[in-house]
Amino acid sequence: MSVTVENDKSVVKIDKFNRKKTMRVVSLTELFPIACNLGKNAVILYHHSGLARVGKDDTMTISELFGSNVFSQSVMRERLPQSVYRQVIQVMENGGQLSMQDADAVADAMMHWALELGATHYTHWFQPLNGVTAEKHDSFITYPKEGKTILHLTGKQLIMGEPDASSFPSGGLRSTHYARGYTAWDMTSPAFVKKLAAGTILCIPTVFSSYTGEALDNKAPLLRSMEALSAQSVRLLRLFGKDDVKKVTPSVGAEQEYFIVDRDKYLKRRDLIYTGRTLFGAPAPKGQELEDQYFGVIRERVGAFMADLNVELWKMGITATTQHNEVAPGQHEMAPIFCTCNIAVDQNQLAMETMKRVATRHNLVCLLHEKPFAGVNGSGKHNNWSITTDTGENLLDPGDTPNENLQFLLILSCIIKAIDIHADLLRQSAANVGNDHRLGADEAPPAIISIFLGSQLEDVVRQICNSGSAAECLSSSKLDIGVSTLPVLDKDATDRNRTSPFAFTGNKFEFRMVGSSDSIAGANTTLNAIVAEAFSQAADVLSQSKNFRHDARELIAKNLIEHQRVIFNGDGYSQAWVEEAARRGLPNLRSMVDTVPSLTTEKSVHLFERFGIFTKAELESRSEIMYEAYAKTTTIEARTMMHMAGKHYIPAVIRFITRLADGVCKVRTACPDADTSVQASLLQQASALLVQVKSALEQLTALTEQAHQMDDMCRMAHFCHDSLVPAMQQLRTPVDQLELIVDKELWPVPTYGDLMFEV
Numbered sequence: 001m002s003v004t005v006e007n008d009k010s011v012v013k014i015d016k017f018n019r020k021k022t023m024r025v026v027s028l029t030e031l032f033p034i035a036c037n038l039g040k041n042a043v044i045l046y047h048h049s050g051l052a053r054v055g056k057d058d059t060m061t062i063s064e065l066f067g068s069n070v071f072s073q074s075v076m077r078e079r080l081p082q083s084v085y086r087q088v089i090q091v092m093e094n095g096g097q098l099s100m101q102d103a104d105a106v107a108d109a110m111m112h113w114a115l116e117l118g119a120t121h122y123t124h125w126f127q128p129l130n131g132v133t134a135e136k137h138d139s140f141i142t143y144p145k146e147g148k149t150i151l152h153l154t155g156k157q158l159i160m161g162e163p164d165a166s167s168f169p170s171g172g173l174r175s176t177h178y179a180r181g182y183t184a185w186d187m188t189s190p191a192f193v194k195k196l197a198a199g200t201i202l203c204i205p206t207v208f209s210s211y212t213g214e215a216l217d218n219k220a221p222l223l224r225s226m227e228a229l230s231a232q233s234v235r236l237l238r239l240f241g242k243d244d245v246k247k248v249t250p251s252v253g254a255e256q257e258y259f260i261v262d263r264d265k266y267l268k269r270r271d272l273i274y275t276g277r278t279l280f281g282a283p284a285p286k287g288q289e290l291e292d293q294y295f296g297v298i299r300e301r302v303g304a305f306m307a308d309l310n311v312e313l314w315k316m317g318i319t320a321t322t323q324h325n326e327v328a329p330g331q332h333e334m335a336p337i338f339c340t341c342n343i344a345v346d347q348n349q350l351a352m353e354t355m356k357r358v359a360t361r362h363n364l365v366c367l368l369h370e371k372p373f374a375g376v377n378g379s380g381k382h383n384n385w386s387i388t389t390d391t392g393e394n395l396l397d398p399g400d401t402p403n404e405n406l407q408f409l410l411i412l413s414c415i416i417k418a419i420d421i422h423a424d425l426l427r428q429s430a431a432n433v434g435n436d437h438r439l440g441a442d443e444a445p446p447a448i449i450s451i452f453l454g455s456q457l458e459d460v461v462r463q464i465c466n467s468g469s470a471a472e473c474l475s476s477s478k479l480d481i482g483v484s485t486l487p488v489l490d491k492d493a494t495d496r497n498r499t500s501p502f503a504f505t506g507n508k509f510e511f512r513m514v515g516s517s518d519s520i521a522g523a524n525t526t527l528n529a530i531v532a533e534a535f536s537q538a539a540d541v542l543s544q545s546k547n548f549r550h551d552a553r554e555l556i557a558k559n560l561i562e563h564q565r566v567i568f569n570g571d572g573y574s575q576a577w578v579e580e581a582a583r584r585g586l587p588n589l590r591s592m593v594d595t596v597p598s599l600t601t602e603k604s605v606h607l608f609e610r611f612g613i614f615t616k617a618e619l620e621s622r623s624e625i626m627y628e629a630y631a632k633t634t635t636i637e638a639r640t641m642m643h644m645a646g647k648h649y650i651p652a653v654i655r656f657i658t659r660l661a662d663g664v665c666k667v668r669t670a671c672p673d674a675d676t677s678v679q680a681s682l683l684q685q686a687s688a689l690l691v692q693v694k695s696a697l698e699q700l701t702a703l704t705e706q707a708h709q710m711d712d713m714c715r716m717a718h719f720c721h722d723s724l725v726p727a728m729q730q731l732r733t734p735v736d737q738l739e740l741i742v743d744k745e746l747w748p749v750p751t752y753g754d755l756m757f758e759v
Helices: 028-037 073-079 082-094 100-116 155-159 219-238 270-275 300-315 341-361 406-421 423-429 454-467 521-542 548-566 575-584 592-600 602-610 616-670 677-708 713-739 752-757
Strands: 010-016 019-025 042-046 052-056 119-125 137-139 181-185 192-196 199-210 248-262 320-325 331-336 364-367 381-389 477-479 489-491 502-504 509-511
Touching: 073 082, 073 100, 082 100, 100 119, 100 155, 100 199, 155 181, 199 219, 219 248, 219 341, 219 381, 219 406, 219 521, 248 341, 248 521, 248 752, 270 616, 300 320, 300 331, 300 341, 300 364, 331 341, 341 364, 341 521, 381 521, 406 423, 406 454, 406 521, 406 548, 423 521, 423 592, 454 548, 521 548, 521 602, 592 602, 592 616, 592 713, 602 616, 616 677, 616 713, 677 713
Parallel strands: 010 052, 119 199
Antiparallel strands: 010 019, 042 052, 119 137, 181 199, 192 199, 248 331, 248 364, 248 381, 320 331, 381 509, 477 489, 502 509
């Protein structure tokens, strides 16, 4: 949107600190000094009405800020010719290709919109298989003529880019000497502008593929899975007479947990710098025992960060709505509103990046690792997943009487079947190195996949399994708190279960296993794919039916009877559940390396190839990438521990022991009868622990060298898991014990108490 300028003059209405005035502007550049006077947070918002508002972010309403840096559908509607806009929407909603003429029009409008926001470069923004995002900035400048240049963005530049594909993880799909790769515009995810130290950049969301067509990113398989789910959902709904439904879309809301620490303290911890987590550290005297952190008052410094973060996210169209303290000291959460699956993936990646950047402004650091501190809760990412038709129907809404809702029961039974059959694959989709430290630790779901339905649906399932139908269902009730001035509350028909990895929560499923640092693309690709398969199988059976409602009830009962073993409403943290799950035959894949083979089983290859989501080669490449990630991450952690032990801890302990020994000698010299047993005991204890540190360091060094000699990534990953990780713990244990003995002034790094409580 822009201000209309006629004859270089325009009347512009300016709201400066909410004091409205009208001024005549010779040129729009006259607005610049006004903005400068407002300081670094100045914002100029242009409106198609010919009005401009200038002010600080904190003087503007959320509605004015929201989406101001996004090339949204409303912006396209204003800037594109009607025919082009209609064609863009048609392709976005129904698929197809834009003509190059239309692409040129979109590119030109997008560039001029970005220029008005101060953009100097554009980038194809994509998500390679290293878990983060990638971008290469190109300016809008063209070759100068007569010393002048014209700013330009063509449709071809918008649609396709050509980054180097050899330097990203490919799992063998790309050799180093084969470098060509392509990025292709994902027009269903809106372009946006990022304002960085490097300049203001127009970011165009894209997919990333190799020269030979294999997916080298997380986005392309996700989009394929969404199309598969839509197609099979529509097939199923057609059997219910819903011919008006043309498309079904998975929607996702990803809750994001994170820790905040002081940057100056962070820079004194090499383990945090190199690995994102503390590899050493004794527990602070106080942790989360008093449960006073959760939903507690947000500390001022963290609150300032959150306020700044919200503004940045809102500008980029991210609906950050919830912010609060989490369970552990220094831990917090941000949650957005649901949106289309691929947009949710993009926005979550963008949110994590923004968190890190905004934290730096406040001399803070945002830690996204799943387990930055031992002994307190780690961080996850609750992936709330639902499916909705283009007519507005949520297919996971059970209604008031789910026992009578045949469509919902069929969909539910298919999802239960999908989760049971592909439990190993769903577990794999949430596997990363950091999550190994979190899953099953009484702070996150266990590594065993199960489904929580709640008492209402569990009762319906029980009736169907016993008799083939459900005559009744538990209904919601009222909750009277017992105070006359307080309202009587509508009580849900069922409680929630935070120990379940896959929990039904009213009209959606909450997949609670995803790690805080991980992309949600993999989890949603798998969810979409396995549910699409179950829907397809149901549609295959029922499309031949002569008595649809009867046969649908029979299929529902069959699905539930055969796959009810995956339903569990109890305490997922208990050892009893681990034993019960084993009796039921449910897989318990405890570590990341244990999950990798799930990708290339015969049933997984068949699933993904059937819907064109992954080829067998793409699955094998991702297996290799996962093994490589585990091996490399673990050896980096081992080398960091070796560095810290040798350069920080051992010298500090030697200084402590030497000073203690000198003190003992001086006391005995000055007063031979003095009791120095305490000093001598500490001296012996510290010396013995130092010996353990040295021995464990030598062992870890030898094992790390052994790991680096292995060429096979699968073998190396298993070696790291079986040998290196236990050796790292053997080194950590005596160092943590020494932390409780050595003088605070001699200890070389900030402690847990310093990091978690002093922000």
